[in-house]
Amino acid sequence: MNGKIKIALADDHNLFRKGVEEILEDFDNMEVLYSVPNGRELIAKLAAAPVLPDVCLLDINMPELNGFETAKMIKDKWPQIKLLAVSVYDTEFNIIGMLRAGAGGYLLKDAQPYALKNAIEQIYKNGFHHSELVTGRILHQLISHPNKTNSAELNEKELQFLKLCCTEMTYREIADVMSVSPRTIDGYRDQLFEKLNIKSRTGLVIYALKSGIALLDEHT
Amino acid sequence: MNGKIKIALADDHNLFRKGVEEILEDFDNMEVLYSVPNGRELIAKLAAAPVLPDVCLLDINMPELNGFETAKMIKDKWPQIKLLAVSVYDTEFNIIGMLRAGAGGYLLKDAQPYALKNAIEQIYKNGFHHSELVTGRILHQLISHPNKTNSAELNEKELQFLKLCCTEMTYREIADVMSVSPRTIDGYRDQLFEKLNIKSRTGLVIYALKSGIALLDEHT
């Protein structure tokens, strides 16, 4: 026990992760225990660990096991570990989803190193750190609808539909692919418009891409 | 002159960029001269620089001035500076686009630090570094269609229109913003459909995002 904040990192972009490692090691009150490229490996590390980290930095878009799922599993098995979500996108989908999944804070990848240091220290001390990103509106939504299925909990159909929205298919064609009536597709769409506060298919596409539900490099 | 490879970095994700800085400083044959969040600032730095860097690491998706444009401008003004493109996406569009724009190599953000070191050293020495990413097929396309620049033949209006397509604005609203008739907007759209072999607005959005003409995180 040397008094340092023990940290674990999970991010599939190796350069980014190694870079953050270096940055953290420069802070004299922090040390990196584990550094892995996805959630599954992080869980495995924790399960086999002689010493648990105090804080985990979690990327949201990871292969194998994404940030949401990883956060839930960690909070389930090791509730004392504090979680800090890290992402490129500042969408409500991601922020609310990660906070609900148990993260104590949310940091963007364009943050400055001192902001990272600050966030980790606050999360270590208080269990949470809320930057200006987490607005009153988002906090309000978290508090007032704690059980309501939020955007982070879209069902399988909605996810599949969202992915198909990011193609040049018409809704009729999407209905065909999903083997449902075009009216049902209308329903999926209207439901997503409502849930995500969106008004057009273009909005759905942007959302699906920002949230990582659909990926840019999937359609060639 | 200390014999070190002089490097400049341009990437809008501060944590990533600072992390890469740290990684590079660990290599005893490299030093970071400039580190900026976008292409415009990099150009400004270079224009005012007492010492030019040997190699520039360029992110593709940056605000202000993206990787393609930045690469072209640098190669135009300072052809002796070697360029290494860095991106999360391994799409042909990006790879070919950056190589055409003058980059000597293409590296993914999930690369390991030694791969980064290796790439920089090779580019410094030979002017290029081709990982397994750059397949024979891509090289062939580069050679056989040397003039077919992917997005370069789009004019200012079309670029602005494409960006506005990636919002929830209707065409009528876009026409208003661009101060032209809705019919003119129809023209821009149909022209892009023709040029890019696209059939819907969704297709335009995907194209704009893939190509870096529009960015997911600049939604303002």
Next chain:
DNA sequence: GGTTGCTACCGTGAAAACACCTTTTTTGAA
């Protein structure tokens, strides 16, 4: 049994997006 809630589905009408074809205005090179 009735109520609640959820999912799939339908009808209609309005708005937006798309296709095709024509006219006017601008531009710029011969």
Next chain:
DNA sequence: TTCAAAAAAGGTGTTTTCACGGTAGCAACC
């Protein structure tokens, strides 16, 4: 200065998208 090309704008009609109100089936739960 003239002519041709390109850009901007218009007319018209079809298809797709979106909004709204509603029905049918099914499971859970007092």
